[in-house]
Structures are given as C-alpha cells and as structure tokens.
Amino acid sequence: MGILEVKGVNKRFGGLQALGDVNLSVAENTVHAIIGPNGAGKSTLLNVLVGKLIPDSGSVMFDGQSVLGRKPHEINQMGISRVFQTPEIFADLSVMENVMIPCFARRDGAFRMHAIGSVRNEGDIIGQAEAILADVNMLAKRDMLASALSRGDKRRLEMAMCLVQEPKLLLLDEPTAGMARADTNNTIDLLKEIKEKRNITMCIIEHDMHVVFSLAERITVLAQGTPLVEETPENIKGHPKVREAYLGEAQV
Amino acid sequence: MLGLNSRDFKLLMIVIFMTLAAPILLNPFPVDSALGESFNAGYPALMQRFVIFGLLAVGFNILFGLTGYLSFGHAAFLGVGSYAAVWMFKLLSYNIVPAMLASVIVAALFAVVIGYVCLRRSGIYFSILTLAFAQMSYALAYSVLSPITNGETGLQVYSDDPQVLMRAGDPIVPHLFGLEMNSSVTWNVGGWQFVFQNGYYLSAICMIIGFYISIRIFRSPFGLMLRAIKSNQTRMSYTGMNTKPYMLAAFVISGMYAGVAGGLMSAMDPLTGAERMFWTASGEIVVMAILGGVGTLIGPVLGAGIIKYLENIISKINSDILHNWFAFMPDWMDNLLVNILYPFVGKGWHLTLGVLFMVVVIFLPGGLVQGGQKLGALFSRKSKSSNSDATTAGTANTNTPAE
Ligand SMILES: Nc1ncnc2c1ncn2[C@@H]1O[C@H](COP(=O)(O)OP(=O)(O)OP(=O)(O)O)[C@@H](O)[C@H]1O
Numbered sequence: 001m002g003i004l005e006v007k008g009v010n011k012r013f014g015g016l017q018a019l020g021d022v023n024l025s026v027a028e029n030t031v032h033a034i035i036g037p038n039g040a041g042k043s044t045l046l047n048v049l050v051g052k053l054i055p056d057s058g059s060v061m062f063d064g065q066s067v068l069g070r071k072p073h074e075i076n077q078m079g080i081s082r083v084f085q086t087p088e089i090f091a092d093l094s095v096m097e098n099v100m101i102p103c104f105a106r107r108d109g110a111f112r113m114h115a116i117g118s119v120r121n122e123g124d125i126i127g128q129a130e131a132i133l134a135d136v137n138m139l140a141k142r143d144m145l146a147s148a149l150s151r152g153d154k155r156r157l158e159m160a161m162c163l164v165q166e167p168k169l170l171l172l173d174e175p176t177a178g179m180a181r182a183d184t185n186n187t188i189d190l191l192k193e194i195k196e197k198r199n200i201t202m203c204i205i206e207h208d209m210h211v212v213f214s215l216a217e218r219i220t221v222l223a224q225g226t227p228l229v230e231e232t233p234e235n236i237k238g239h240p241k242v243r244e245a246y247l248g249e250a251q252v
Numbered sequence: 253m254l255g256l257n258s259r260d261f262k263l264l265m266i267v268i269f270m271t272l273a274a275p276i277l278l279n280p281f282p283v284d285s286a287l288g289e290s291f292n293a294g295y296p297a298l299m300q301r302f303v304i305f306g307l308l309a310v311g312f313n314i315l316f317g318l319t320g321y322l323s324f325g326h327a328a329f330l331g332v333g334s335y336a337a338v339w340m341f342k343l344l345s346y347n348i349v350p351a352m353l354a355s356v357i358v359a360a361l362f363a364v365v366i367g368y369v370c371l372r373r374s375g376i377y378f379s380i381l382t383l384a385f386a387q388m389s390y391a392l393a394y395s396v397l398s399p400i401t402n403g404e405t406g407l408q409v410y411s412d413d414p415q416v417l418m419r420a421g422d423p424i425v426p427h428l429f430g431l432e433m434n435s436s437v438t439w440n441v442g443g444w445q446f447v448f449q450n451g452y453y454l455s456a457i458c459m460i461i462g463f464y465i466s467i468r469i470f471r472s473p474f475g476l477m478l479r480a481i482k483s484n485q486t487r488m489s490y491t492g493m494n495t496k497p498y499m500l501a502a503f504v505i506s507g508m509y510a511g512v513a514g515g516l517m518s519a520m521d522p523l524t525g526a527e528r529m530f531w532t533a534s535g536e537i538v539v540m541a542i543l544g545g546v547g548t549l550i551g552p553v554l555g556a557g558i559i560k561y562l563e564n565i566i567s568k569i570n571s572d573i574l575h576n577w578f579a580f581m582p583d584w585m586d587n588l589l590v591n592i593l594y595p596f597v598g599k600g601w602h603l604t605l606g607v608l609f610m611v612v613v614i615f616l617p618g619g620l621v622q623g624g625q626k627l628g629a630l631f632s633r634k635s636k637s638s639n640s641d642a643t644t645a646g647t648a649n650t651n652t653p654a655e
C-alpha cells in the first residue's frame with residue numbers, strides 16, 4: 001500500500017478525456033516521476049490530487065484517507081504541498097514574508113486569529129523561514145519583493161515555501177522549467193538532500209530527463225490521460241511503449 | 253514602545269498630537285478676520301466629523317487596504333451603529349457607554365451576516381453584493397422597518413421614552429457619566445478663540461485607539477495573512493490557509509469600526525436617519541481611503557480630513573467672499589478671478605474634490621501619502637545628497653506597508 005493510491009480516476013473536459021482510468025501508487029519515501037508528452041494530463045492529475053479539480057469517477061487515497069471532496073487547504077493540512085507549473089507565490093510580499101506564511105500555516109493550522117502580536121516577535125517562525133531561505137540560497141534576497149525575482153528564483157522560492165511545511169508528499173510540476181543549468185543542478189542537489197534528511201515522498205513531473213533520471217526511483221509514463229508503463233529508471237530507458245509515446249520528443 | 257516599532261510609534265505620536273491639539277492647530281486665524289471666517293476649521297462640529305470619519309476610514313482600510321476587497325456598502329454599518337446608540341438613549345439613558353457598546357455589537361452582528369453572504373464572491377461581485385445589501389438596508393429603514401427607525405422623521409429621543417436607567421438630575425443630552433458631550437471650554441487669546449469640546453475629545457480618543465489597533469493589526473500575523481490573500485488567494489489555499497474566516501474576520505472588524513463611528517455620531521447628536529446608509533455615503537468612504545492612500549496607515553485619516561475640510565470649508569465660500577479677497581485688484585481682474593474660481597467653491601466643492609481625486613488617482617496611485625513620500629524623498633535627496641544613510645521613501649523596506 002503506497003502513501004498515495006489513485007484508483008480508476010477519470011476526468012473529462014467536454015469531449016476531451018484528460019484522464020482515463022488512471023491508477024497510480026506512490027510508495028512512501030520514494031521519488032516518483034510522472035513523464036509524458038505535452039497535454040498528457042500530468043498537471044490535471046496533480047489538480048485532482050490537491051483538490052483543484054474533482055474527478056468524474058475514481059478514488060484518491062492519501063495516508064489512508066480520501067482526499068476527494070476536500071478543500072485545497074484541508075488537503076494541504078493533511079500533508080500535501082504542491083509546486084505549480086507557473087509559480088504561485090505572493091508577488092506583492094517580500095521573499096521573507098512568502099516563506100513565513102507557510103510556517104504560520106504549519107504552526108497554527110488553517111485559521112488562527114492573532115491580530116495583536118507583531119510578526120517581528122515571531123522568533124520561531126522567522127528562524128524557520130531564514131533556515132529554508134539559506135537552504136535554497138536565497139537568504140540575501142530576503143527583503144526583495146517576490147515579483148522582482150527572476151523566473152528561476154520564483155520557482156526556488158515556491159519550492160522553499162512548500163519544503164518549509166515539511167509535507168509528507170511534495171508534488172512538483174516541472175520544478176526546473178525555465179531555470180539555468182546551474183540552478184537546475186542546485187535544485188537536484190537540494191531535492192536529494194531533502195530526501196535524505198527527511199521522510200518525504202515526492203511526485204515530480206518533468207520534461208528534463210536529466211532531472212528525472214537523477215532523482216526518480218519509479219517512473220510512470222502518461223500519454224493521452226492514461227498511464228502506459230510504470231517502471232524503474234533503468235527499465236524505462238529504451239522501453240518500446242515509451243519510445244512510441246514520445247516519438248522523438250525527448251531523448252529517453 | 254506600546255508594541256510598536258519606532259517608525260510606527262512616531263506616527264502614532266504625531267496623530268495623537270495633531271488630534272489633541274486640533275482645536276488650536278485648525279484655528280490659525282483670528283475669529284473676526286476674513287481668513288478666519290473662511291478657513292478656520294477648529295469648531296467642534298467639524299472637528300468631530302474629522303475624527304469620526306477618520307475612524308470610519310481607518311476601519312474601512314483594514315478591509316480594503318489589506319485584503320483588496322472593496323466594500324461599497326460600508327455606510328450600512330455606520331447606520332446601524334447610529335440606530336443602536338439612539339435606541340440605547342431611548343431605552344436606558346443618555347449615558348453613552350451602553351450606547352457605544354450596543355453600536356459595536358449590533359454592527360458586528362450585522363457584519364457577520366452580510367459578510368458571510370457577500371464573501372462568497374470576490375472582486376466586482378463582492379462590491380455589488382455589499383452595495384445591494386446597504387441599499388436594501390436603506391430602503392427597509394425607510395419603509396417596513398419604520399417602527400424601529402422612525403422612517404423619514406429619523407430616530408430621536410422623546411420625553412415619553414422609557415429611559416429606565418435615567419435618574420433625576422441626569423443630563424438630558426448624551427453624556428459620559430455626567431460629562432456632557434456638547435459642553436465645551438472656550439479659550440480666548442487676543443483675537444483668537446479656541447473651543448475645547450468634550451464630544452470632540454471623546455471622538456478623538458476613540459479615533460486614536462482605533463488608529464493604534466489598526467497599526468497593531470497591520471503588523472500582526474493576521475495582517476500578514478490578509479495581505480497574502482490580497483496578493484494570491486490561490487497560493488493561500490494551497491498553503492493550507494482557510495481564507496474564508498480570515499476574510500470574514502477582517503470584514504467584521506471593519507464593520508465594527510463603522511459601528512463605533514455611527515455610535516459616536518449619535519453621541520454627538522442623538523438623532524439619526526436612514527440617509528446615513530445611502531450609497532453616496534458608502535462611496536464617500538471609498539473616496540477617502542483612495543484619496544489618502546489605500547493600504548497605508550495614515551492615508552485614510554488624511555483622506556477623511558481633506559474631504560470633510562472641502563465639504564465644510566470650501567462649500568461655505570460664496571462669490572461675496574471671493575470678491576472680498578480680490579478687492580484690492582482692478583475690477584476686471586477681480587471679476588475674472590472670481591469667475592474662474594466660482595465653479596470650484598460653494599456648491600461646486602464637489603468639482604474641486606473631483607479634480608483633486610482625478611489628479612491623485614492618475615499621478616499618485618498610492619494616494620496623498622505617496623505624494624508626501626515623494627516630496628520627502630526629494631527634499632532629503634537635496635539636503636543630504638552626500639549622506640548615504642538617508643532613509644528616503646524610495647528605499648523604505650518592502651516588508652512592511654508604508655506609513
Ligand atoms: N480546466 C481545463 N479545461 C479544459 N481543458 C483542460 C483544462 N485543464 C487542462 N485541459 C486540457 O487537458 C489536457 C491535459 O492538460 P494538462 O495540463 O494536464 O497537460 P500536461 O500533461 O500537464 O501538459 P504540459 O506538459 O504541457 O504541462 C490538455 O489538452 C489541456 O488542454
């Protein structure tokens with residue numbers, strides 16, 4: 001039994017079958033990659049996992065509990081954090097404030113009325129936020145406005161915001177897209193380090209096969225909304241079905 | 253100091269000084285001088301309006317400034333606050349303590365209900381819903397609810413009202429344990445006259461407390477959450493925060509400020525009518541906040557002050573007064589100037605306000621506070637161009653909302 005069990009999930013958008021009978025089992029404490037051509041339904045699958053979309057049928061169990069029908073903030077509080085394909089950050093707030101908010105969410109839950117004490121006096125929260133910024137090499141930019149960051153920095157900031165929550169399951173939707181090679185390698189190292197330090201399960205969507213093969217322990221190939229194969233990285237290279245799905249789209 | 257950082261503390265001290273010294277600061281000209289007649293604003297009725305509307309705008313800013321949700325029906329809370337206070341005068345006594353408490357509580361309950369419904373939508377739909385609610389309250393106050401609101405006559409205290417807590421010898425005007433709201437001390441110095449009124453000082457103290465609380469809210473984790481909601485509600489949900497109760501709390505707090513303001517209005521003059529809830533009153537609050545600077549601490553107070561000043565001072569100026577000013581000029585020049593200025597004064601004060609509002613929105617989207625910061629930056633650059641540690645508005649740290 002994996003920490004995440006997706007069974008028979010279907011999702012249609014009008015005439016388009018975005019997800020067709022998706023079954024996926026992600027084992028605890030592993031890095032599971034989902035690859036597939038553009039429009040395969042990868043992001044749609046994540047949308048179902050985090051409560052953004054409700055599937056037409058099927059079940060999604062996380063940690064023994066169903067996530068279907070729960071609100072996004074409830075699912076996050078269960079321990080699922082997501083890095084989006086286009087960064088979702090608090091553009092009008094400083095980098096530091098961006099990472100402090102998930103710290104508050106982790107400590108205080110979905111709602112707490114603390115309207116009188118000053119944020120400046122929240123030593124613990126400030127400490128956690130600074131530590132994660134140091135981990136992603138962004139401490140020097142702590143007072144910058146998030147909207148002023150480069151694309152790669154925005155992604156790293158969003159990753160820091162998710163990591164600082166210490167989720168049980170981290171969903172990453174193309175975390176290195178738009179990053180320079182050096183930043184991509186840093187991200188790989190960061191994720192590896194996180195993986196070793198904490199008990200964390202990751203589900204990563206990536207087009208960059210270098211990233212996939214550096215991190216993944218299991219790989220699922222999705223094409224036209226349906227999983228084709230699930231294999232270890234060694235066995236996925238040269239798999240005939242995978243070649244068929246990609247047909248030269250990436251050098252597998 | 254008082255849980256504030258030094259910048260905020262300084263700002264609070266300035267506000268306290270300005271409000272407490274307002275009776276003197278706003279009467280810079282001798283009473284009998286032409287300028288004094290036109291421009292002295294230090295009379296109690298007007299000063300009360302400055303601080304009461306200031307309080308209203310400060311509360312409105314907690315909702316609009318922090319969360320970005322534009323309530324276009326805020327005057328409804330002002331209205332129910334006023335009614336609640338007058339009812340306490342009618343039922344209990346003229347003591348303003350129960351009246352003010354009732355204002356806050358009733359406005360809060362009202363805000364919970366309206367907020368719960370309106371916050372199901374965001375953006376323009378939220379604004380329209382709040383507007384609809386306020387207009388509904390206005391219409392009901394004039395019709396079906398007449399037994400409670402006394403319809404068009406307005407709600408007031410009659411001699412046969414129960415006033416169960418009233419004892420013989422109690423003042424028959426609103427009072428704070430005997431301290432009558434409308435009594436004042438007048439201080440004559442030379443040609444100058446300064447009036448210190450109890451009612452004004454009570455309102456001023458309420459405004460100062462309200463302002464202090466708003467600073468604390470702005471700097472608190474709660475304030476940070478509200479700014480985060482304004483910035484990206486999606487990220488907020490996927491970060492495990494339930495935005496609904498945060499929004500509702502902001503809405504209710506903001507409504508309570510309006511309730512206090514309404515209660516104060518009744519305490520200053522125990523008579524209230526439905527027109528306080530009319531949509532133009534709600535619009536005025538929005539204009540105050542935007543004019544002064546939305547999301548800044550002092551902006552709304554500034555905006556409220558300027559609008560009430562224009563409304564009461566500029567609207568008093570008529571063509572005779574204008575002719576008086578320019579009497580020293582040749583006739584043709586006098587007439588020309590009067591003709592140019594006339595549309596902007598008297599009943600035309602709305603035109604002045606409109607022009608000012610447009611100029612601010614176009615050139616200073618951050619309101620007059622932004623204008624002040626720009627000026628400040630300009631001056632400090634000029635005077636200390638060699639001094640590298642000059643803290644100008646341009647380099648103000650980004651992680652706290654500006655003053
Ligand atoms: N909300 C929606 N409404 C309608 N169609 C949608 C919606 N979301 C996704 N789709 C469609 O569903 C299909 C799968 O989209 P999805 O975003 O899941 O692909 P993806 O695998 O993430 O692709 P990419 O690699 O380009 O990110 C696409 O054809 C897309 O156009």
Ligand SMILES: [Mg+2]
Binds near residue numbers: 042043044085173
């Ligand atoms: Mg995608």
